[in-house]
Amino acid sequence: MALITPAALGVIVGAAFGCCGTLAGRKWFGYQTKSEMPETLAPGGSTPTFVSLDNALAIHDHANSILFRFLLGELTGVLSQHGYVMTRDATQRTELLSDVKHDVTKALLMKREKFLAPKQPTQSAEESVAYMLSTGYAAGWMNALLKGCESQGWFIEPCRANSRTGKIPPSVQKSGPDLYPLQQMIVQVRGTTGTLTRDLIRGLERVSDEIQITPFPDEGLNENLKGTYGNIVPASPDHSVSYSISWQHCTSGPGFFTDNYGSDLPPCLIRERERRKHISEQHIIVIIQGARHTVSASMQDCLCQAIYRINAGEYEGAEYDNNFGYAFISKCHV
Known part of the structure; x- marks a missing residue:
């Protein structure tokens, strides 16, 4: 068993870019647009100006990596509360039970809402998350995030005490010793x-x-x-x-x-x-x-x-x- 290390977090981010609307199509944009749009050059054709594709992509990657680095860290904590951990051992890979996956998705989206807009009322964040759950966006977002983790060699496995009944094992209850x-x-x-x-x-x-x-x-x-x-x-x-x-x-x-x-x-x-x-x-x-x-x-x-x-x-x-x-x-x- 292993937890996600800081060194791996940035790598996984790229695989999860399809999770957000503003991030969708990042790979297509990176390859297709470069061949169709010339770089914006400074006078004299020397170096790219501030308003350039390379600069925009670099800032885009940096800004979104901060968010996803936070979310990946929170994912390990939320999974732990439900009796699961991240592992490098593909043979231990397991699918989250549907009700557990729903709870994990809801908790992670709430943390995203609070991260992006920390001053918003809790009720507003809950309403936003409820809407994403009802429209199916949340399920697609979570699937893309987990697939991105798997593409980088990270899989979900149950804690040893988890009987896969969907119940949180005693070792990871909120008041349990695993905290x-x-x-x-x-x-x-x-x-x-x-x-x-x-x-x-x-x-x-x-x-x-x-x-x-x-x-x-x-x-x-x-x-x-x-x-x-x-x-x-x-x-x-x-x-x-x-x-x-x-x-x-x-x-x-x-x-x-x-x-x-x-x-x-x-x-x-x-x-x-x-x-x-x-x-x-x-x-x-x-x-x-x-x-x-x-x-x-x-x-x-x-x-x-x-x-x-x-x-x-x-x-x-x-x-x-x-x-x-x-x-x-x-x-x-x-």
């Missing part, structure tokens, strides 16, 4: 009273880079990383930012989030917000949590969503579902 230990990250960036939000955001972006290259520590181990970003010379301290990342495991519930799902600030951050109320330094704190098999790419995407919301002017926020999600508080100025 634990929970993976948790605490990210903090700090500046002086004169530090601008943009500098704190750049510190968070540096943290995002660190998360991408740092594997989550093995079960039972924690890890801490500290660093600085910006001008740290004594003459100009107002533009410096310090950051810290803590990777840790939580062996029992409820973890960071006491509710099953929601967007309310969790109690731990409410207490921290009160504690820091009279501290003058500018700061941002982001907490991220995943289940035992949540991939690092999904946790990095949580940080990216928090960065987007803070950059848009939000001072606190949260989004979590079934032990996976993030929350943040900030004290900063433009």
